[in-house]
Amino acid sequence: MKQYAIGIDIGGTTVKGAIIAGDGLIRRRMRVPTDTSLNGARILETVITIIGRLIEQEGGSDHVFGVGIGAPGFIDRDGTVIGKAVNLPGWEGMQLCRPVKERFALRAVAANDALAMTLAEARFGAGRGVADMVCYALGTGIGGGIVTGGNLHHGTRGMAGEFGHVSIDPGGIPCGCGQKGCVERYASAPGIVYWAREICETGRVEETDFVRIVRAGGDAVTAKLVYEFVNRGDPVARRVNEFVCDKLSRAVGITINTLAPELVVLGGGVMMAGQVIVDTVRKHLPKYSLPEMLKTCEVRAAELGEDAGVIGAGALVFDAAGKG
């Protein structure tokens, strides 16, 4: 009886694969460093290798519904990569599903990695049982996904959920996308580092340990470092957190007013910082969303952490299988 899905999560540094059970639990897993040479062709080889190994370990593919792939960039419903993915040069135009179908005679589906993460949280994580929710993926960039009436909203060519490019300040700093004031410039990991530097270097601040480290500069200054100091109570790091979460709340408030979700899930690498981001966003949200909507909308941290990618990729398969 078919009961499992293979989930693949292609990231800028690692390709992860897992066999996912129908309850979202991981049965087996594997990870291989991402080889970005040869314009993405090597990545597809890695994907094929991982799938082969997982099937081998499982003793065949008889119990497998199919393969789901989550990857950076816009991914069309047929598995074609549209537009550029910053971390993966040459990724544009790749076809992710066809090679998998041809090699393993299995159903293959693909989606943007933040959409996959959203589906994982909706089916098996912080959003279990919630019909209308959104998920923000706070990482190197900011992505996201939307669930309406229990279904993942892919949007045209799978592009929905680009919360990172919601402009929260039309006079704000320019973004690589051509717009100004995109929330990604404030609340992604590099955004947090940028504003930590701004505040420590040009603001009038007391000289805390945090400020000394930031002023010394270099690679030591990461979003992780900022939030270590936030959680330790450093007043300047806390100011950075307030600044960043105020900007993030503007985008989240707009999302709430647009979609009236029951739940906003905050996930991605930045959320390793923990509950403080959820609490600070909640504090600022009343300025940026309609009171009636906020009353019925929760904000919660994601639950599946780094596994959300493979679990969500698996969930794409279960969804596709359920719909025939």
Place this chain on the structure above:
Amino acid sequence: MKQYAIGIDIGGTTVKGAIIAGDGLIRRRMRVPTDTSLNGARILETVITIIGRLIEQEGGSDHVFGVGIGAPGFIDRDGTVIGKAVNLPGWEGMQLCRPVKERFALRAVAANDALAMTLAEARFGAGRGVADMVCYALGTGIGGGIVTGGNLHHGTRGMAGEFGHVSIDPGGIPCGCGQKGCVERYASAPGIVYWAREICETGRVEETDFVRIVRAGGDAVTAKLVYEFVNRGDPVARRVNEFVCDKLSRAVGITINTLAPELVVLGGGVMMAGQVIVDTVRKHLPKYSLPEMLKTCEVRAAELGEDAGVIGAGALVFDAAGKG
């Protein structure tokens, strides 16, 4: 055989009713001035009267699936009015469906009027055959609705689609909702009048006929008047249009980046101005949305005009009947 729906559109000045055929065409129609006395109770009486007459004219309710009601404010899925509707004092807490069900033994469904309008355009208007679209209703306020995968997205308690309260400038003018810079303050009919006055009275502008009329002030200054002069080529009125549509484009751009729709429909009373608003919004949009998304997203004027309300209310019934 059941084949018709009764659509009711409750507005601040008129209650409209119609019998809608399965192809969206209006078979019969009726309108009665809105009586806002007695905290909304009179409105419900009017609704009951209209339904009764339409059934009578139809020779009975044998062919009628049910009654759909579109009304201002947030309307819960069970027909309860949540929160205030500015034009209808005492409207909050009303139950719209129960009296209809009790009186006529017909299915009754209700939704916010902008959601109903969106569904009308999606099923029978500018969005026929489009799976993922949004509709902006530009009128006394700005409302809207979202269709994902062919289904109207109601959101929690029917509150989705509050595009009017998307903030397009966090330092902008305060809105009655408690936020700042809501796009409703710029591109609703009163918003357009406000900015026409601002530009004519405080800006450095040449003294055109338009400027003279606006400076004379009074009730003569309406959004309709502004757009009459825009369409006549008055340079200052055109400046007002550019200003207003630039702000509107910011909100539309955010909606596009969020949902990746195939289509944005602009409707509501303000759109009586015609194609000029669509064209100006299109011109400004590249500043405010991701190029890949904009490439696959059209902007079009609504097609159903003032009938969208009753047709959409009828469409709510067809949708509910289709889902059992």
